[in-house]
Amino acid sequence: MTGATEAIRAEKLVKAFGSITALAGVSLEVAWGETLGILGDNGAGKSTLIKILTGYHQPDSGQVFVEGRPVQLASVDEARALGIECVYQDLALVNGLSIYHNMFLNRELLRRGPLRLLDHREMRRRAAEALDEIGVDVPSVELAVGALSGGQRQAIAVARAVYSKARILLLDEPLAAMGAREARLIIGLIERLRARGDIAIVMIAHNYAQTLEICDRVILMQHGEVTFESQAAATSAEELLEIVRREYRAVRAG
Amino acid sequence: MPAAVPRDADRSGGATDAGGRRGLVRRAYGFLLRPEASVIVVTVALVVYFEIANQNFLTNANVQTVSQFVAAPVIIACGEIMLLICREIDLSVGQVFALAPFLMQNVHDFGVPVPLAILAALAACALIGLIIGLITIGLSVPSFITTLGMLFLITGLTLTISRGYPANTAGGPLLTGIMGVWAYSEIVWALVIVAIMHVVLRHTRWGLHTTAIGGNIIAAAEAGIAINRIKIGNFVLTSTLGGLTGLLEAFRVGSIDPLAGGSNIMFLAVASGVIGGTAIAGGAGTIIGGLIGGIMLGVLQDGFTLQGINAFTFDIVIGAAILVAMIANIHLARLRGGGPA
Numbered sequence: 001m002t003g004a005t006e007a008i009r010a011e012k013l014v015k016a017f018g019s020i021t022a023l024a025g026v027s028l029e030v031a032w033g034e035t036l037g038i039l040g041d042n043g044a045g046k047s048t049l050i051k052i053l054t055g056y057h058q059p060d061s062g063q064v065f066v067e068g069r070p071v072q073l074a075s076v077d078e079a080r081a082l083g084i085e086c087v088y089q090d091l092a093l094v095n096g097l098s099i100y101h102n103m104f105l106n107r108e109l110l111r112r113g114p115l116r117l118l119d120h121r122e123m124r125r126r127a128a129e130a131l132d133e134i135g136v137d138v139p140s141v142e143l144a145v146g147a148l149s150g151g152q153r154q155a156i157a158v159a160r161a162v163y164s165k166a167r168i169l170l171l172d173e174p175l176a177a178m179g180a181r182e183a184r185l186i187i188g189l190i191e192r193l194r195a196r197g198d199i200a201i202v203m204i205a206h207n208y209a210q211t212l213e214i215c216d217r218v219i220l221m222q223h224g225e226v227t228f229e230s231q232a233a234a235t236s237a238e239e240l241l242e243i244v245r246r247e248y249r250a251v252r253a254g
Numbered sequence: 255m256p257a258a259v260p261r262d263a264d265r266s267g268g269a270t271d272a273g274g275r276r277g278l279v280r281r282a283y284g285f286l287l288r289p290e291a292s293v294i295v296v297t298v299a300l301v302v303y304f305e306i307a308n309q310n311f312l313t314n315a316n317v318q319t320v321s322q323f324v325a326a327p328v329i330i331a332c333g334e335i336m337l338l339i340c341r342e343i344d345l346s347v348g349q350v351f352a353l354a355p356f357l358m359q360n361v362h363d364f365g366v367p368v369p370l371a372i373l374a375a376l377a378a379c380a381l382i383g384l385i386i387g388l389i390t391i392g393l394s395v396p397s398f399i400t401t402l403g404m405l406f407l408i409t410g411l412t413l414t415i416s417r418g419y420p421a422n423t424a425g426g427p428l429l430t431g432i433m434g435v436w437a438y439s440e441i442v443w444a445l446v447i448v449a450i451m452h453v454v455l456r457h458t459r460w461g462l463h464t465t466a467i468g469g470n471i472i473a474a475a476e477a478g479i480a481i482n483r484i485k486i487g488n489f490v491l492t493s494t495l496g497g498l499t500g501l502l503e504a505f506r507v508g509s510i511d512p513l514a515g516g517s518n519i520m521f522l523a524v525a526s527g528v529i530g531g532t533a534i535a536g537g538a539g540t541i542i543g544g545l546i547g548g549i550m551l552g553v554l555q556d557g558f559t560l561q562g563i564n565a566f567t568f569d570i571v572i573g574a575a576i577l578v579a580m581i582a583n584i585h586l587a588r589l590r591g592g593g594p595a
Contacts, residue, residue, distance in 0.1 A: 097465060106463070118459065
């Protein structure tokens with residue numbers, strides 16, 4: 001996991017909120033074309049980690065590297081400029097607007113001329129093209145996002161991030177509250193994006209079996225630390241559960 | 255909500271197979287599903303009814319009367335619709351309506367030519383909108399409260415400036431003609447403003463961002479949309495349109511009344527927008543719908559007057575009609591499930 005293939009790397013990230021230590025020295029790295037799953041209970045520090053990687057929080061100490069270069073992620077915009085983008089299922093889209101308007105929100109294409117009118121036709125065409133390219137199937141890009149299922153909405157949000165040149169995708173619970181068919185849609189999308197080889201994906205998840213199926217590698221976080229790391233193929237949901245159970249027993253005994 | 259999917263798929267299918275009879279039929283079908291379609295149907299039915307019940311409805315003189323009644327609320331509705339879409343409202347626009355002609359008159363009394371005095375009055379109205387916007391956004395006061403306060407403040411201002419007395423408008427025949435004296439000049443103003451605002455809402459980033467802010471303010475902020483600038487801009491727009499309408503009405507009538515406009519015209523404007531399908535909860539609305547809603551209210555008002563219905567009864571009927579339209583607005587929006595904007 002070194003050299004040319006490294007997309008993003010974090011070293012010994014520490015973050016405390018008052019007396020609560022959310023991250024106690026977390027390190028991770030993800031390569032281009034790799035999908036990393038971050039597992040862990042509520043309060044394990046997953047969200048804090050994601051918020052540091054997207055520039056929303058700044059770490060107390062530690063360093064983030066993008067393609068080997070140390071970077072300061074002082075704001076969401078700076079992280080975005082480096083191609084790092086977090087996709088939230090329900091926060092990202094405007095339900096009343098069409099798919100193509102959402103895809104181009106605040107990056108609208110304009111017709112030539114002094115009136116600066118929206119180029120609906122070109123936006124429709126390019127949105128359809130972009131969705132087609134990554135295999136997201138919708139009846140029409142003119143559909144309001146509110147008429148789509150949760151899985152489709154998630155797919156649109158991911159497609160928008162990719163279209164706007166995001167290369168390091170952070171997915172926060174991409175399969176939460178989804179039925180099997182819906183989840184299949186997102187899993188297929190993640191697999192196609194991985195196959196491109198120029199995108200790195202970090203996803204937070206709760207479901208161990210599902211995460212092992214989708215990801216190349218998983219890490220387990222507990223109390224702000226990475227307590228276990230493995231290639232997905234080399235571990236199992238049972239093994240991960242056993243580690244967590246051991247912790248519960250220790251807590252109860254202590 | 256699942257029922258909405260095939261329907262919308264149908265509609266867009268029609269839009270993509272460019273032209274052709276099939277496309278035309280689908281377009282017509284799509285049109286009937288639009289929020290303002292039901293209002294058009296009701297309005298046409300009302301016109302037919304009033305024409306049958308009273309032969310004088312579709313005469314030139316009466317159409318002119320209706321157009322004059324319709325114009326003022328429709329122009330103001332163009333601003334209120336933009337505000338409602340981005341989840342704000344301006345309750346004080348009717349008071350700006352009354353203030354603007356006095357501002358013009360006062361500036362004119364200093365020897366400034368009428369056209370410049372008109373521009374000065376409009377600039378002052380824009381400034382009032384800016385103040386409303388800055389208070390609402392900068393101090394996080396709900397616009398309902400900000401503009402409620404402004405409503406009383408501006409009323410007091412108008413009464414102070416006018417000393418409570420009406421005045422006559424100045425200006426030559428050409429200027430006063432354009433500004434409202436010619437039979438159809440006010441409705442022409444209204445239609446031009448409707449056309450411009452329709453393009454602004456549907457075909458510019460400003461309109462799209464206004465819709466996005468009302469639909470999901472978090473998503474709009476995430477996308478980097480300048481939320482404050484757009485909201486404040488829409489307050490400025492509404493106050494300016496309110497002032498312009500007040501000037502037009504003053505020129506048409508030939509006198510300036512400190513008690514003109516008021517909350518009545520503001521409510522008519524908001525009702526026009528809402529009857530025309532603008533969502534009270536924001537995120538959706540159309541300018542054309544506001545025009546149609548305004549026409550419907552004008553037709554109702556005029557039709558009842560021709561039939562000699564008591565003014566008190568009329569208020570009951572129109573109040574009920576607005577209530578029904580608002581209730582339908584809320585429930586249809588739910589049925590559409592955040593449908594096409």
